Amino acid sequence: MNIAIYPGSFDPITNGHLDVLKSGAEIFDKVIIAVAYNSKKQGYLPIEERVRLIRDAVETMGLNNVEVDKFEGLTVDYAKLKGAEVLLRGLRAVSDFEYEMQLSQANSALCNKIKTVFMITKPEYNFISSSTVREIFENGGDISGFVPKSVVDSLMQKKSK
Numbered sequence: 001m002n003i004a005i006y007p008g009s010f011d012p013i014t015n016g017h018l019d020v021l022k023s024g025a026e027i028f029d030k031v032i033i034a035v036a037y038n039s040k041k042q043g044y045l046p047i048e049e050r051v052r053l054i055r056d057a058v059e060t061m062g063l064n065n066v067e068v069d070k071f072e073g074l075t076v077d078y079a080k081l082k083g084a085e086v087l088l089r090g091l092r093a094v095s096d097f098e099y100e101m102q103l104s105q106a107n108s109a110l111c112n113k114i115k116t117v118f119m120i121t122k123p124e125y126n127f128i129s130s131s132t133v134r135e136i137f138e139n140g141g142d143i144s145g146f147v148p149k150s151v152v153d154s155l156m157q158k159k160s161k
């Protein structure tokens, strides 16, 4: 079975991430979208909430060959654990390229079986990033076109606390 891991912070998941995930699910037998975290660093949303929001989106989209998980440590170690040799990553603009190329080469240096497959996002998702979404939301802007509804609800709830 051809398994791909789609690793990322997903803090929070956006429509751009979901576009990459959907394409990956059409290509591979199984895609494991896995939230990478560092227990010493706190993100914007708690890890369990990020996982919950991804599960909700995957269910809504009816992606039956997608598994949602989280991991800590090296992505290549997690991939080995899951029996995957492909990492799925998204590319938005040329600015993503240098960082992604370094990451991909570092991962193959750590494990020569690991290959990275890049998906180019649709133009309408090109400018969307988790940090832009957080920035717009924190300043009172409308993020409903950039993320699933459950993410809007979760961020609203976080704000009202």
Ligand code: ADP
Pocket (backbone or CB within 6 Å): 007, 008, 009, 010, 011, 014, 015, 016, 017, 020, 088, 089, 090, 091, 092, 096, 120, 121, 125, 126, 127, 128, 129, 130
């Ligand atoms: P990381 O912290 O590992 O960069 P992110 O959660 O920001 O994780 O992103 C995970 C992956 O999804 C990265 O490969 C990133 O380039 C890609 N990505 C992020 N936003 C988009 C988008 N709007 N369209 C396509 N790919 C995206």
